[in-house]
Amino acid sequence: MLPPLQDLYRIAPEIVLGAFGMLVMFLAPIIPKSRHGVLSAISLVGAALALAATRFTALYPGAAYSGLFRADAFSLFVHLIVIGVAFLAILGSTNYLKREDLDAGEFCALILFATAGMGVMAGAQELLTGFIGLEMSSIASYILASYRREAPKSNEAAMKYFLLGSFATAFFLYGIALVYGATGTTHLDLMGQAGAQTSATLLKMGLGLIFVGLAFKVAAAPFQLWTPDVYEGAPAPVTAMLSTGPKAAAFALALRILANVDAAGPLWFWALWAVAVMSMFAGNLGAIVQTNLKRMLAYSSIAHAGYILVALAAAAATDHPEAGIAAALFYLVSYALVKLGAFLIVAHLGGVGERNVEIEDFTGLARRQPAMAACLSLFLLSLLGLPVLAGFLGKFYVFNAALESNLIWLAILLALNSVIGAYYYLRVMVAMYMREPSKPIATEPVPWTLAVVLWITAAGTIYAGLFPTRIIGFAAKAAVNMR
Template sequence: MFTTDLALATPQLILALAALALLVIGAFLPRPDRVVGFGAMAALAIATFAAATGPRGLAFHGALSADAASVFAQVVIYLSSLVAIPLGQGWFARRGIRLFEFPVLILLAALGMGMMAGAGDLLSLYVGVELQSLALYVLAALQRDDAKASEAGLKYFVLGALSSGLLLYGASLVYGFSGAIRFDAIAAAVQGQAGTGILFGLVFMICGLAFKISAAPFHMWTPDVYEGAPTPVVAYFAGAPKLAAMLLFARVLAEAFPEAIPQWRQVLILIALASVAVGALAGLAQTNLKRLWAYSSIANVGYAVLGLAAGTAEGIQAMLVFMALYSVSVMGFFACLAALSRNGRPLETLGDMAGLFQQRPWLSLALTIFALSGLGLPPFAGFWGKYYVFKAAVNAGDPILLWAAVAALVGTVIAAFYYLRLVKVMWLDPAPGPTDTPPVEAGIIAISAAAFTFPVVLALMPAIDSYAKAAAAALGLG
């Protein structure tokens, strides 16, 4: 039995052992950053293969689940983590910062996200959330001599600790009133009618998880952290951690509270609409691109939550498709920012992007693709994500959800202004001066992500749809 448990937890064990080994290696080698970086990338590649080809089932008495849903998320998370390592190491090296801790922290964050994706009870849920959160707090403040980065790390830590408190308090209420920590046992305890105490606990858990995905009104950390943290770090935690948290969100609601759909649907609709409204309206006033994409991410999380609010397998499928496509696009956008500079100064404002097409046509084309994808214009990846979400919301059969989808669609129209403004500035405005030669690794990642966003996504959509459908079916909602 224990051997079977270890086999099911193979991807997590690979990452944990690799992180410990590379930490020791890094402490003794004179120039460890390159060796540790390659070692971390190899560990993530092996963990991805192990997750995709490994056995399926429940490990450790149901604490960890290796099913189609966890595998779907782990593959995206581990591949995103693998890409983040060369992007970040190159960025830090150009600034004279050689930190072997960066790949180790990426491994630990990926380990926590993998645990979140497969959490089967309240304890594994909390351990996974805290493991990835603590690694991300340090990553946000990794540029220690930069005041903005230190401020970003501190804000992220303080507000993250508040969200962890809400999550833990909600979990304790659920355990106290249900007498169980496993999700299936909680579902059996609340079958028929969820009591007031359990619903209070559920609301607190929803609030705690909403912090992790930066959904409104729990989004206040996002713009400051995005602006202050190192650009490759933002590229990483803008995508993969949100996919992990969204799947954990879906797993808690679908496996532990399937009988309470009418109750938690109301809360999710409010969170989704608030997120779309904040992201669309507040983004109109932004000129810093990192802050602008922070508000864009808040709006996009709102669309994903709207899919989850459908309370159906189709809604979970839509959320998974949306988050997987979004993770690639947002990684590519911030890779573009990491690649662009002028006289050694990073290009981070709308004005900096003026005339970019005349100087860096490939990167400006990539940024255009990411902007149009964020807008949801067909046939880019963002369109397919929103199409699935709106389709699931309409098919749920709830009139309130139908009107919520209409309101979210209006939010998309409003947000179109700041996406199209970026395109206009790059293609039509005069350039203030020549840009520096972009680094190879950032340029390759940016162009590859843009190619995936369009046109490669058109060929891959049937496969992504199929995998997401199987993943959603594993969570058991009808």
């Protein structure tokens, strides 16, 4: 009894990503290193085809593989984010790989495989499937973090990430085991139906442990200690991917659980509340004292995880989680565009070996490279939440969702944190525009690949800020019918 053909259409993006990952892997030893650009090009074709293949999942919505996986508007939305991130990360890293003399083959293959894993997480309707997707993306991330082999910091980052990540994985797995023990199923929809006749305490413990595992993956406080070191040590294009794609996928899994399992909402609500507040403060207060731009952006991503968690708390607080889910999805889009662009700029301006990533090194950038300075400022302003940019609307929707769920305090703390955030984002801009360069730094021309990525991310940031209707409309559509 073979699964019906429609099931293959529903996982079409994963099939394309997996196939191209393997293709690149096999071609890597054949193609000489001087021509590794070909491998990046093939991977780009793969990512583009995977984006196109999401059309199939839209044409054949529904459950696949006896309900383990689900192709619906929600999974489509998250697929578009993670595959888009992979496309831009591969495109933006081509020149970086050449400059740092790194192999493109395994790099691109790992990104494609990791993205396939994130796609699985986006559509997983069952915990074990979600777990395997999570591990696909995590293991590939550990390796990618260590990719700058000569740099001790890169190795340290990978080691820390791997050890703590495995620890979080153990929590997640233990949680699945307890949930299975309580409900007798790992299917999220069946778990939702099982409801009353299950053992409530075991279910609660299981869901609590799953929450810990996911909170680690999205870098939320108090599980965020690894984030600054890993984001600083990993190669900057990898950081660009790590801080966006896997985070979106982990949030997707959390939202899927939240929408399906009725017990999760009331149980997770206070945990989400507390973790959101801690993340916002830990991220923003930590970022203020940083002198390294990569570390500062890492702390800012902790804070942004906190903002998204506010949306999750808003979704958990009511019986109508749609507004919260839609806000979280929109935020993920706006955040992914900006973080990708910012980290790729850092990757380029850092120079060989990423030596110039201190904020000091960005002084006077406006005079040396006005276009890059303008781009980075745009991204920082969007992170800050300036109106007409995507980041503002992201915060606005989250704020609204929090108010609709009567979470006044959470909304106030969110607004307060945005103000704290303004300080350190503006500090970088002041350095770029108003201060003299502290030391002479050679200006490298911007490669066209990076220029394309920056055009796309910058245009996307402005577009989502000015005309959010289509994106938020799609997100709202994705938020209903998740079970």
